[in-house]
Amino acid sequence: xxxxxxxxxxxxxxxxxxxxxxxxxxxxxxxxxxxxxxxxxxxxxxxxxxxxxxxxxxxxxxxxxxxxxxxxxxxxxxxxxxxxxxxxxxxxxxxxxxxxxxxxxxxxxxxxxxxxxxxxxxxxxxxxxxxxxxxxxxxxxxxxxxxxxxxxxxxxxxxxxxxxxxxxxxxxxxxxxxxxxxxxxxxxxxxxxxxxxxxxxxxxxxxxxxxxxxxxxxxxxxx
Amino acid sequence: xxxxxxxxxxxxxxxxxxxxxxxxxxxxxxxxxxxxxxxxxxxxxxxxxxxxxxxxxxxxxxxxxxxxxxxxxxxxxxxxxxxxxxxxxxxxxxxxxxxxxxxxxxxxxxxxxxxxxxxxxxxxxxxxxxxxxxxxxxxxxxxxxxxxxxxxxxxxxxxxxxxxxxxxxxxxxxxxxxxxxxxxxxxxxxxxxxxxxxxxxxxxxxxxxxxxxxxxxxxxxxxxxx
Numbered sequence: 376x377x378x379x380x381x382x383x384x385x386x387x388x389x390x391x392x393x394x395x396x397x398x399x400x401x402x403x404x405x406x407x408x409x410x411x412x413x414x415x416x417x418x419x420x421x422x423x424x425x426x427x428x429x430x431x432x433x434x435x436x437x438x439x440x441x442x443x444x445x446x447x448x449x450x451x452x453x454x455x456x457x458x459x460x461x462x463x464x465x466x467x468x469x470x471x472x473x474x475x476x477x478x479x480x481x482x483x484x485x486x487x488x489x490x491x492x493x494x495x496x497x498x499x500x501x502x503x504x505x506x507x508x509x510x511x512x513x514x515x516x517x518x519x520x521x522x523x524x525x526x527x528x529x530x531x532x533x534x535x536x537x538x539x540x541x542x543x544x545x546x547x548x549x550x551x552x553x554x555x556x557x558x559x560x561x562x563x564x565x566x567x568x569x570x571x572x573x574x575x576x577x578x579x580x581x582x583x584x585x586x587x588x589x590x591x592x593x594x595x596x597x598x
Numbered sequence: 599x600x601x602x603x604x605x606x607x608x609x610x611x612x613x614x615x616x617x618x619x620x621x622x623x624x625x626x627x628x629x630x631x632x633x634x635x636x637x638x639x640x641x642x643x644x645x646x647x648x649x650x651x652x653x654x655x656x657x658x659x660x661x662x663x664x665x666x667x668x669x670x671x672x673x674x675x676x677x678x679x680x681x682x683x684x685x686x687x688x689x690x691x692x693x694x695x696x697x698x699x700x701x702x703x704x705x706x707x708x709x710x711x712x713x714x715x716x717x718x719x720x721x722x723x724x725x726x727x728x729x730x731x732x733x734x735x736x737x738x739x740x741x742x743x744x745x746x747x748x749x750x751x752x753x754x755x756x757x758x759x760x761x762x763x764x765x766x767x768x769x770x771x772x773x774x775x776x777x778x779x780x781x782x783x784x785x786x787x788x789x790x791x792x793x794x795x796x797x798x799x800x801x802x803x804x805x806x807x808x809x810x811x812x813x814x815x816x817x818x819x820x821x822x823x824x
Contacts, residue, residue, distance in 0.1 A: 382687035441814075445806035447768035450779050450799055457783070458792035461608040535670075536762075542673035546772060553676055557683070566684035573676050580671040588667075588712060595716040595751065 381565075388567040392559035396568060399555030400575055406541045406551055410476045411534055417477055418484025423514070425485065426492045436485070443482035449543050451475045456547045468547040480537050487529045491522030528590035535583045539576070552576065611793040618785035618794040625781030626801050632699060632777060633764045639703045641760070644710025651711070652718055652740060662711070669708035674766045677701040682773040694773035706763045713755050717748035754817045761813050765806065778802060 389396075424436035443451070456471035466474070495518050503513035523530065545554035552572050559568035651662050669677070682697040692700070721744045729739040771780035778801045785794025 379688060383684070441807060441810050442803070445810050446799060446802055447765040447779070449768040449771070450802055453771075453779065453783065454792075454795055454799060457786065458609070458795045461792045462605055539671075539673035542675045543769070545675070553673070553679065557679065560683065566680075566687040569676070569680050569684050573672055573680055576673060576676055577668060577671045581667060584667050584670045588670075591712070591755075592716045592719065595720045 383566050383570050385565055385567040388559075388563050388565045389571050392556075392563065392568045392571070395555045395559050396552070396571055396575070399550060399552040399572070400579075402550055402555075403538075403541050403552040404579075406472070406544060406549070407538045409473070410480060410541065411537055413473070413477045414480030414484050414537060417481025418486075418488050419519075421481060421485030422488035422492055425489045427514075440482045440485050440489075443478045444486065446479075448475060448479040448540060449546065451479060452543060452547060468544075468549050471547055472544045472549055476537075476540065480533075480540070483533050483536070484530070487526050487533055488522065490529070491526035492518060494525045495521045528587060528594050531583065531590065532587045535580060535587060538580060538583075542576075608792055609796045611791055614785075614789045614791045614793040615797050618782075618789065618797065621781045621785055622778060622794060622797050622801055625776055625778040625798070626805070628695075628775070628781075629767050629777040629801075629805065632695065632767045632770065632775070635699055636702045636706060636764060636767070637760055639699075640706025640763070641710050641756070643703065643707040645714055647707065647711040648714035648718060649740065651715055653736075666708040666711050669704045670712070672705075674701055674705050674763075675769050675772065677704065678769055678773055694770060694775040697773055698767065698770035698775055702763055702766050702769075705766070706760065709759045709763065710756060713752045713759065714748065717752040718744060720751060721747050750820065753820045757813045757816045761806070761809050764809075765802075768802075778805075 421436050421440055424432050425440065426433070428436065452471055452475040455466060455475050456468060459466055459471075499517055499521065500513055503517040504510065508516065541551055542553045544551050545557065548554060550558075552575060556568040556572035560566060647662055647666070651659050678697050678701045681692060681701060682694060685692060725743055725747065726739060729743040730736075734742065767777055768779045770777050771783060774780065776784070778798045782794045782798030782801075785797075786792050
């Protein structure tokens with residue numbers, strides 16, 4: 376028992392590794408704050424193209440969405456980071472993460488928002504247009520607000536997944552929480568920093584998990 | 599070499615691809631096996647937890663809710679790293695394959711329990727009462743009346759979640775599992791050419807595009823009319 380506490384719950388190690396863990400935590404938060412808006416932006420664009428463009432554009436948007444939902448994000452990241460330099464594009468780890476996460480989360484947000492837009496009855500758009508609003512205005516003021524409301528649980532749940540996704544940036548050595556915890560582990564020869572990182576992820580995301588769980592239960596009960 | 603030629607040489611080098619095709623094919627098989635093990639175990643454990651939760655034993659249910667929340671909040675890679683690099687400190691060493699399987703099974707278990715449970719609670723109370731009044735026991739009611747109705751509405755969210763978690767098998771490459779990505783990365787470092795990685799990406803597309811399309815079909819097929 377004491378051995379277990381020494382190896383996994385060692386407060387001395389936590390104190391020693393605190394600065395590096397804290398910097399990793401902040402990096403994870405910053406990475407999430409960058410990825411979520413980027414993904415939302417890409418998602419809105421994809422959803423609009425998939426629902427209201429000409430037929431060819433709609434198909435292309437749906438194909439793009441399926442493509443990046445089918446490729447595991449880690450594969451995309453490795454491809455960008457380790458593969459592209461062979462073609463003479465030397466992108467930094469940071470660039471690979473930004474592009475990879477944008478492509479992946481954009482596709483997921485796009486799929487959620489597309490379902491939301493399709494859930495808004497066609498008459499809403501027609502009524503809005505007949506009051507003299509332009510297409511863009513009708514989308515922005517009438518259709519999108521209802522669409523977002525209809526799929527809010529899925530949007531929040533996806534955001535939770537995006538924050539969790541940032542942990543794979545550790546594979547290309549970005550100094551986020553998991554990477555820093557591994558560094559601290561290899562310096563201290565002790566598993567406590569990884570446990571501490573897990574606790575940090577849990578504390579950061581638990582409120583969001585509770586919220587999603589409540590919204591999802593409500594959505595399913597309301598059918 | 600022109601730009602286009604060097605692009606082809608790097609990413610679609612047929613000679614390199616042919617040389618590493620067997621390695622990637624083996625990785626493909628390993629990914630499929632790993633994914634199936636995760637899906638079967640994760641869905642079964644999730645259903646078991648949801649059934650236990652329906653007994654309404656308060657302390658036990660708190661435990662279940664905590665475990666479910668925990669594995670919904672932790673990134674899968676963190677769990678894999680904890681099991682693979684952390685457990686040896688407790689004198690337990692598990693293989694990368696086992697660590698990946700166990701982590702993703704636990705994550706799928708948590709998400710599946712939550713979905714099954716939402717499905718069970720969505721079945722109107724009157725169904726329970728009517729079934730019990732015909733003389734069915736608690737478990738019979740659950741099995742014959744409630745679960746058939748509950749499972750039907752859980753199919754779309756469950757399918758999509760299962761697909762998303764199954765894609766996490768690529769994380770196994772971080773702990774040395776030679777699944778598709780792991781095999782493609784060793785192919786790339788042996789040949790000093792990223793074509794094996796292209797091959798790996800194609801393998802993932804062959805595996806997951808049909809699954810993603812299936813998920814979309816299931817969603818419309820089982821959708822409830824609003």
